[in-house]
Amino acid sequence: MTSSAEKPFGGGIIVDAVHGDIHLKPRELDVLDTASFQRLRHIKQLGMGQVTYPNATHTRFAHSIGVLGIMARVLDVASDRLGLDDRQEENLRLAALLHDIGQYPYSHMMEGMRATRLTEEEFGESPSSERTAGPEEPEFPDHESLGHLIVTHQEDLIKALGGLERAEEIARIFTRQDTASLQISKLIHSSLDMDRLDYLLRDSQACGVPYGQVDINYILNNLKASPGGMVGITSKALPAAEHVLLARYYMHRTVYYHKTTFGMEEACRHLLRRIRGREEYGIPRHGGEVSEIVKGAGLLTFTDAMVDRAVREAAHDSDQVVAALAGAILNRRPPKLLKEVCILAQRGEAHHEGKGFRTDCKHRLGGLAKQFGIPLGQFIFCQTRPLRLEQRGGHMTADEARDMPSEQEDELIKVFKDGEEEPTSMVDVPNTWLEVLGAYFFQAFRLYVVCDGEEQAGKVADMREDVKSWDKV
Amino acid sequence: MDRRQIAMKLVVEALGIEFNISTFNDRLILHKAIYLAQAGGVDLGYHYRWYLRGPYSPTLTRDAYAVDLELVGGGEDDSKGWVLHDTWREKLNGLSSLLAADTKADRADRAELLASVHFLVATKQIAEREPGKIRDRLEEFGKDFAEEEVASALRGLKEHDLLC
Numbered sequence: 001m002t003s004s005a006e007k008p009f010g011g012g013i014i015v016d017a018v019h020g021d022i023h024l025k026p027r028e029l030d031v032l033d034t035a036s037f038q039r040l041r042h043i044k045q046l047g048m049g050q051v052t053y054p055n056a057t058h059t060r061f062a063h064s065i066g067v068l069g070i071m072a073r074v075l076d077v078a079s080d081r082l083g084l085d086d087r088q089e090e091n092l093r094l095a096a097l098l099h100d101i102g103q104y105p106y107s108h109m110m111e112g113m114r115a116t117r118l119t120e121e122e123f124g125e126s127p128s129s130e131r132t133a134g135p136e137e138p139e140f141p142d143h144e145s146l147g148h149l150i151v152t153h154q155e156d157l158i159k160a161l162g163g164l165e166r167a168e169e170i171a172r173i174f175t176r177q178d179t180a181s182l183q184i185s186k187l188i189h190s191s192l193d194m195d196r197l198d199y200l201l202r203d204s205q206a207c208g209v210p211y212g213q214v215d216i217n218y219i220l221n222n223l224k225a226s227p228g229g230m231v232g233i234t235s236k237a238l239p240a241a242e243h244v245l246l247a248r249y250y251m252h253r254t255v256y257y258h259k260t261t262f263g264m265e266e267a268c269r270h271l272l273r274r275i276r277g278r279e280e281y282g283i284p285r286h287g288g289e290v291s292e293i294v295k296g297a298g299l300l301t302f303t304d305a306m307v308d309r310a311v312r313e314a315a316h317d318s319d320q321v322v323a324a325l326a327g328a329i330l331n332r333r334p335p336k337l338l339k340e341v342c343i344l345a346q347r348g349e350a351h352h353e354g355k356g357f358r359t360d361c362k363h364r365l366g367g368l369a370k371q372f373g374i375p376l377g378q379f380i381f382c383q384t385r386p387l388r389l390e391q392r393g394g395h396m397t398a399d400e401a402r403d404m405p406s407e408q409e410d411e412l413i414k415v416f417k418d419g420e421e422e423p424t425s426m427v428d429v430p431n432t433w434l435e436v437l438g439a440y441f442f443q444a445f446r447l448y449v450v451c452d453g454e455e456q457a458g459k460v461a462d463m464r465e466d467v468k469s470w471d472k473v
Numbered sequence: 474m475d476r477r478q479i480a481m482k483l484v485v486e487a488l489g490i491e492f493n494i495s496t497f498n499d500r501l502i503l504h505k506a507i508y509l510a511q512a513g514g515v516d517l518g519y520h521y522r523w524y525l526r527g528p529y530s531p532t533l534t535r536d537a538y539a540v541d542l543e544l545v546g547g548g549e550d551d552s553k554g555w556v557l558h559d560t561w562r563e564k565l566n567g568l569s570s571l572l573a574a575d576t577k578a579d580r581a582d583r584a585e586l587l588a589s590v591h592f593l594v595a596t597k598q599i600a601e602r603e604p605g606k607i608r609d610r611l612e613e614f615g616k617d618f619a620e621e622e623v624a625s626a627l628r629g630l631k632e633h634d635l636l637c
Contacts, residue, residue: 114518115475133480134558139518142532168597176522177596179610287518359549385535386542441542 014065018201022069027090027160028097032065034156035300040064040100042303046203047109048268051332052260053207060100060107066198071096073220074187074194074231081225082187092184094161095173099195101157102147102294104140105307109265113276114140114287116269120376123365138287144175146294153295187231200247203255211250215240224416224423232414232423241413241426242433245389253442257384263335263448264328266382268307271314271325274377281310321377324452335380335448336460339467342444353471354383354445360470361447368466372459378450386441390426390434474543474551478536480517482552484510487565488572494541498581503537504529505584506572512591512635513568515561525614527589571633586618590626591635601627601636 011025024032031037040061049056071093079089104110121131151157151171152164161167172178197216204212222237233241255261277285283306284290293302314326328335341357361381369376390412414423426434447467451457474482482492488506493499508521508528521528544550557565571587574580590607593599599606604623611618630636 115477117476131555132558133476133483133555133561135514135516135560136558138516139477139480141518142520142530144520144522145518172596172598175520177592179523179593179598179614287516355543355549362549386539443542 016062016066016069018066018198018205019069022065023072024065024068025090025093027162028068028093030160031094031097031157034154034160036150036154036157037061037064037098037101039300039303040103042305043103043105043107044304045107045199046206046255047106047261048264049203049207049255049258049261051264051334052258053209053255055208056203056206056255058202058206060103063198063202064097064100066202067099067194068093068097070194070197070216070220074223077220077223078187078225078231081227082229082231084184084187088181088184091166091170091173092187094170096194098147098151098157098170099174100143100147101150101174102143102145104143104146104290105302105304106265106268109268110272110307111140111143112265113269113272116266116273118270118273118377119365119379119381123362123379123381124376137285140284140287140290146290147171148175148177149291150294150299154299187229196248197244200244200251203251204247207255209251209254211254212247214244214247219244226416226422228422230414230423232416234416235418235429238415238426238429238432241415244413245434249387249389249442252384252387257387257444259337259340259446260334262382262384262446263337263380264332266380266448267325267335267450268311268329270377270380271311271322271329272307274319274322274325275310275314275317281313282306283310320452321375324375324378324450327452328450333451335450336457338447338449338460338464339470340444340446341471342442344440344442346439346441354443357445357447357471358383360467364470365447368463371466372456372463374449374451374456374459378452378456380448380450381446382448383445384443386443388441389437474540477517478540479552479555480557481507481519481533481536482540483555483557484515484517484561484565487557487562487569489569490572492537492540492544494537496577498577500534500537501526501581502572502577502584504533505581505588507533508588509568509572509584509591509635510565512595513564513633515564521592523592527585528592567633571629585616586622586626587630589616590623591630594627594630594636 011023012029014022014024016022041059043060044050045058045060045063046056075089075092148171151167158164158167161170173184178184197214200212200214201216204210218240219233219237222234223231224234225231272283275281276283284293293299311326311329314322315330317323317326327333339357341353343352343354345352365379366376369379412425412427415426415429416423426432427438449460449463451460485492485503485506488510490502490506494503505527507517507519511517511519519530519533521530572580572584574583589611593607593610594601599610604627605620608618608620608623627636
């Protein structure tokens with residue numbers, strides 16, 4: 001990076017592997033240089049993705065700068081048309097830079113721990129004490145909420161941003177809570193998702209898979225802002241926009257839902273859930289503790305290293321399941337996939353093999369664990385989130401989306417049809433894949449076992465044979 | 474269903490609302506009900522953004538959709554066997570009357586107004602003492618609430634300890 005003193009405009013340039021030169025303004029450099037922002041260097045973008053793709057060690061730090069780079073290009077097109085003043089423009093750039101400041105260690109891996117149900121809780125024979133949902137252990141907050149806390153509590157960031165009032169203003173933009181400017185709100189909601197454009201390209205490049213290589217230049221070169229303040233693409237860029245949706249779908253199937261990465265992350269979530277709150281490991285027990293950590297000096301230790309240290313030490317835990325899970329992660333012995341059921345269905349298709357598989361696990365997994373002499377806690381059943389072509393329109397069919405002034409429709413990609421001044425949602429454009437396939441979802445249901453030693457590993461083939469038929473609807 | 478999805482479904486039901494995302498109003502009511510529950514101290518960790526129809530959580534949408542997929546067509550309901558802690562149940566009992574309305578459309582309007590007003594005040598964007606400004610801000614987003622409706626919503630929120 002070039003220092004600010006060397007640049008005539010007082011900012012700096014970062015050479016980014018994905019987007020090339022990204023120009024930063026002085027205040028952005030100040031933010032970049034804070035310890036709170038530098039923390040993002042120590043959080044891998046793809047969580048445990050590197051266990052499958054060795055080069056996927058890129059960080060939230062690089063991604064954040066990439067999103068700023070895209071925001072700058074969007075503003076070049078839209079700023080004048082939307083009548084944004086200098087301060088609004090600067091706020092939007094800073095919000096782009098800070099949008100991931102609240103990420104958890106290992107990104108979504110640790111954030112998703114709040115949802116984890118231990119196998120004995122879910123499939124055990126007797127109800128456990130976990131069957132009450134209540135206030136003793138508030139859930140881990142979404143990372144956007146943590147981001148808001150960080151930006152409005154960490155002194156280094158507040159100073160870099162020019163004071164608490166400004167920090168709150170910017171936090172409201174990147175957490176999408178700002179109501180003060182309809183124009184900014186429209187820009188944030190109606191522009192192509194800058195976060196998505198960057199992560200598809202960056203993750204794809206780092207993993208060495210081609211699926212996320214979207215045509216970003218064509219898309220950005222065909223952006224347009226309407227008199228009403230909406231940002232969209234011209235109709236000739238429609239194939240490129242469709243490609244973004246398909247790219248996201250295939251990146252999920254190949255990278256984000258990869259059986260090895262997914263299994264390792266699930267194993268880690270189960271481990272963290274078991275050891276959370278134990279003093280020797282330092283993993284926060286609940287959301288209240290997480291919030292306190294990120295507001296204080298503990299933020300700087302809230303990185304991948306927090307998890308790494310806990311895993312290293314847990315490998316020697318006296319609890320057999322804890323030690324087995326930690327050993328598997330530490331020594332890269334991924335959980336063995338016993339069975340996977342993949343479905344591609346529409347919402348109306350009520351019964352499918354995935355549900356049958358899950359029901360069978362519920363009734364038969366305890367028996368399998370006993371039969372093979374492996375603790376139930378070393379079995380992990382998990383299912384991916386339902387994956388649709390466009391998540392943001394994900395809860396409705398194209399017909400519904402057309403009929404309703406839905407919040408989510410605001411976020412769908414907007415297209416300027418030829419001769420029209422205001423853009424319409426992509427679902428309104430005939431003959432697109434979104435229109436045809438929008439109601440379908442993909443979902444994978446998986447059962448893994450974490451093997452502790454050669455003897456257990458030697459039983460995998462027999463276990464696979466036993467569970468082969470566990471998917472009858 | 475995962476842990477948070479189970480808790481979310483139980484909270485909605487404790488508010489006297491059937492878990493249902495079939496129509497736009499159903500989804501709107503679900504979003505605003507969970508928002509108000511969180512404001513009342515039943516913290517499920519959902520982050521809410523501001524959209525044209527007030528506070529809205531994309532993460533909640535994903536969870537609601539996933540729950541719906543499991544339940545559709547008489548699927549197994551994982552929330553059976555789970556109960557809400559008494560403390561939460563008591564808080565939600567009080568809130569359910571705040572959301573009461575004769576029709577679904579009325580309930581959706583009421584939920585939208587309450588949640589939107591709370592959001593603007595709680596995120597310190599407009600002071601509670603300025604119902605006129607709150608009304609104006611909502612009008613910018615296409616809402617046609619009268620100042621008295623806003624003031625009434627503020628009173629309701631205070632009576633239920635949702636605003637200090």
